[in-house]
Amino acid sequence: MKNTKLQAFTPLFYLLWSDDLLTQKEFTTLKEFIISKTGISPEDQEYLFSKIDISNPPSRNELAQWKADIAKTIQNKPSIKNIFELAGSLSEKDSDIYVSESDFLKLENDLGILGEEVIENFKSKADSFTASSQTTNNFDIQKITKILDGEQAEIIKKVKTVISRPEFAYETSTDIAVYRETVYDWCKILAKENLGNMAYPKRYGGGENIADYFAIMETLSYHDLSLVIKFGVQFGLWGMSVQSLGTEKHYAKYLYDIGTLKLPGCFAMTETHHGSNVKGLETTATYNHNDQTFTIHTPHEKAQKEYIGNAAVHGQMATVFAKLIVDGHDYGVNAFIVPLRDAEGNTLSGITICDCGHKMGLNGVDNGTISFDKVIIPKENMLDRFASVNDKGEFESPIPSDNRRFFTMLGTLVGGRIGIPRSALAAAKSGLTIAIRYSDQRRQFGPEGGSEVPILNYRMHQCRLLPYLAKTYAVHFALQYLTKRFLNKTEAEMQEIEALAAGMKSYSTWSTRDILQECREAIGGKGYLSENRIDALKNDTEIYTTFEGDNTVLMQLVAKNRLSEFRKSFGEMGSLGIINYVYENAKTAIAEKNPIATRRTDEEHLLDDQFHIQAFIHREKTILASAARRIKKLVDSGLEPYDAFNVVQHQMIDVAEAYLERVVLEQFQFAIQAIEDVKIKEILTKLNQLYALAQIEKNKAWYLEDGYMEAVKTKAIRKMVNQLCWDIRPDAVALVNAFDIPESCLAAPIAV
């Protein structure tokens, strides 16, 4: 270079030619900049122009030389902080370059670059903290597993042993006929191991242990989910409908054979035209007193039974839900045992079964449609625990209201709404184990000049997976709680427990849906290959949000129950008055009475479990009171109740969700309080904090609207969520390993 002063321009030349974000416009900018510096001689100016002539780029070697010069200069003088200093050092005459510091700053802006960034990227990157985060093991993984498994540890272990056997290798055939047979064979093995009849009375070969049955359902869900559903249809829906709706004569006749899978059967409730609104079923069971029989009949095509598991191939009998007609009078929906096929698998006369065909998932389950053309069954086939036809041919029931009897019947089947969310939970655990293990191994990008970094070190990636890990732990404890409540239920609690089950079914299955979606995307192309099992996990559980009660419909039910409970709990006082009182009071309580709390952002407060639960409770109560008030107002203003509930449907979902989130947080907190091991307590507390704050962040618009928090606080919470993700990251792999999913079940090559 003719004039060493001109070396001051080297960084600019280099940036211009190397940075892919600079465009032609910036060449002009730099040219104008040079022109504006009056001290440069025409000769030098021409030289400078020659270096930024877009039609005449520098040679590759020249560019490399510039880069080397810059790198060397920065290496020699690490104190260099900006381009001005760099330019000075390069020209070797710090005080005598053509341009001032402010000139350079202005130029940086014009070029849209950040000088500090450029300089830093030339320095050695040994101290990148992003790169340095890594997996550690701060606690005894097995201790967590023990806490998670609880009293069911033994049966869980047994199930894991069985499903890890070679004969449980995953079916890879895409032929659904093959797949269905494999799943059926697996069910037979499980029956032989006395796992299917676990909930049945001992006198019919069962284990009389419902707690273990639920644990079996959940543990099986680490394996193929078609297996779980086929298993659940046979032993849960079919067997339990006989047990819950039938009486001793039915138990004696069927339960043993159902438990051994000698008698495969179906649960035929849903019809094409009636899924959510089961009360509207149209299949009829007409009593004929002459020969003491019922005639089961499908009045039209859209009243056929649909999506019935075990129907397309294996089912020999079904519990069929149909409107009972006696003497021309409709007594509402009741249940009947109807034979479908003989032992050789031939469909019986009057029965038409069609295959539902290929589905998004669960293709190992043989769903079908069933139509009945005046099929005659004996009187004793009516499952007569809650209703019957007496010897005189008259309808009899201990429950006078058809409506109430119907819901009582459904109430006995609530077990499905515990089995399904627990199965969904297991699927979420599998997905997270695969995604987090892989993300800890997979490296992509890295600091300039350094090696690539595990993708789990990226903040975005942590934000995608770790709050879900926390949520999964939270849901685990909440489902344990639900199960315990169910097992120890009293008559008076049934309403509440049914609502809780309906709600947790929605909460858990939606959670799993979101988790598996995020897992799929977070692991990219590998997540799309079936061998890594996100495919099956995701598509199989996709229908969990629909079957056993559509989630959106269930959430409306939960909200109605909450509204009813709310009204009862304030029975002592006036009606609208109390609602308004609670609503207004809740609204202003924190905002006006304690302005400090709405703005508190210190770590101690943000991580305080009392702050968390109070915030959840406040939200739950306020939303509930607000919904109650709105409905009352709408009805008072003359709206049909049906229309009023339609107008507030969106709020009803919020009512249910706020309730469920409070229960989930509460149960997670209770579970942690009971832990003694300090390290376990510490890491689970962090997860709990992450769950709590991530939910608050998700709901922050509500907290801001309500005035319970101010912007300064919600912003601090967002930062804290990010920080907790960062803090938990080193333990993330250990935390998924604590789920203790058999490696043969995980099976994903990327999760090794």
Place this chain on the structure above:
Amino acid sequence: MKNTKLQAFTPLFYLLWSDDLLTQKEFTTLKEFIISKTGISPEDQEYLFSKIDISNPPSRNELAQWKADIAKTIQNKPSIKNIFELAGSLSEKDSDIYVSESDFLKLENDLGILGEEVIENFKSKADSFTASSQTTNNFDIQKITKILDGEQAEIIKKVKTVISRPEFAYETSTDIAVYRETVYDWCKILAKENLGNMAYPKRYGGGENIADYFAIMETLSYHDLSLVIKFGVQFGLWGMSVQSLGTEKHYAKYLYDIGTLKLPGCFAMTETHHGSNVKGLETTATYNHNDQTFTIHTPHEKAQKEYIGNAAVHGQMATVFAKLIVDGHDYGVNAFIVPLRDAEGNTLSGITICDCGHKMGLNGVDNGTISFDKVIIPKENMLDRFASVNDKGEFESPIPSDNRRFFTMLGTLVGGRIGIPRSALAAAKSGLTIAIRYSDQRRQFGPEGGSEVPILNYRMHQCRLLPYLAKTYAVHFALQYLTKRFLNKTEAEMQEIEALAAGMKSYSTWSTRDILQECREAIGGKGYLSENRIDALKNDTEIYTTFEGDNTVLMQLVAKNRLSEFRKSFGEMGSLGIINYVYENAKTAIAEKNPIATRRTDEEHLLDDQFHIQAFIHREKTILASAARRIKKLVDSGLEPYDAFNVVQHQMIDVAEAYLERVVLEQFQFAIQAIEDVKIKEILTKLNQLYALAQIEKNKAWYLEDGYMEAVKTKAIRKMVNQLCWDIRPDAVALVNAFDIPESCLAAPIAV
């Protein structure tokens, strides 16, 4: 009944025994209530107790009689508003029943019921407004289709005609070998119709019409998406890589055969260890000057090419991306044509191809891995538009920086980031058409005693689907805009257009992911059956968020581009100063200077398109300035730029999203401004308002934190979103029909 006065209690008895929400506790409550009424004689009291004895329920007939009595009373006196009045009418002595109005109100509360609700449910439900909403046709559907299709109407029509032919009946085999051949055959038909080579130069048999090529990609996406991807791999990725990265000699040799599908090929970029970070590819192309050849080599297993479409079965050649090594020096990633198979399909020596196996979707595409064991190719196989080896064996390039050259090469391939979001858009349209048509037909639940109601009449259901319908229209116009920008691009705009394409690719594919998920759930079990096609649409497009650039990574790139543009646009002023100025100014502009606007909730304002776009722009600018400020602060405080960007990754996503939402809204608004037909303009304006307000509602936490809106306004917006959904519902079916998707492509039995 002994005493007619006691009939006042009938409603309570009825409620107690019929309402499935009342539990044993309420029996006690009612008993205590009766005891507390001192005026009742012991005899009457005993009678009353007998009616609420849980061990002795009323007969079914008695319950029915109560119900009939109540119904008759209400029918005779429609003015009855609450249980007290009902009780009075029943006892026929209004002023002389045992209990007062406040007693009844208290009891209602204790029982958790709402008297008005109970009464209303006994009345005839002819006037339910929920039930009355129905599909209408207020505008000329074909006019909307014409606007959507625009200048490409002719080619769109041609493609629709072709894919509606009988030979394009969907493949139903689950055997992926069969499926792949079907898709391959379909591609051959399309090639014969001169659809594949549409973008190639006319002198090589092409149509030289890139606009039509994109329209073809989008329209084909109404059909099988494996077909679209296989088509895109062959004619887009493989053909366009030759056209974009090669020179005349390559065109002459290959383009004609590629366009006719005589020469099926691959685009081999991604490696197992390098997907997002393509710059880190490890395959090598080593130049040997002696024989003027390159040796293509896979150094280790994780450097094999992976997920390569057309590789597993059909591909005969591939554009392979590899690091060019000349004289031991690494010149970065370049592209080479490498033969894989002979015309008979035999894999050539040195090439190892494995099948990627079953995938979540797109199983009609034969993805595979490719390894090269020192495969020798002639020098002319280097695609040498941007770099070459000269006659002396030296590396040459018009672009001196490896980095910049690499991004220039990638920039020429940006067309894929237009084709994919447009394909995603078409899939969303298919899903919405199926879901909305079905929801208009499907009835479930209804007012007490009335017939069942189309589920699209439910507010929740509208909220699930209609904002997405609005978004789909919005994205349509934004992608039209992107395409036009791309087709008319100048050198100076390339950066911006590349960023816009990357961003719109993410925005559209994520949108489609969300839409198809909601469609699946909104149509319940029917959505799970493969025959209704949500399965294929959802699983096939699932990978769209990953391939052609991982969405999360792309969003970071978009944000970096925005930051760079931001810095440039304020180049005239100081650096940190200006950032702070913009940031603070934006923050306080509305909040402090115009407190009325932050609280304005009148309809005129909420529906004003200027309010919408200003709110979007404000968000875009503020988030961008805030991110710029934060990064500068972090770097100034001594953080590595790499670490600083990691800390703000979450904010970077927001930067990109806010930018894209503004572009999408703006383009939708522009499109509407150009419409003349009043009715079309009216309905599209409503959709536009719904899109705008639904996005603001989604982002309301941000607006509240920022102070741009107050709670009263965000709550009003939520209501307005619900109202717009309700208003648009009658036109929803017409609006999906305007997409004009061939019925044979929709194919779902539920969408007829």
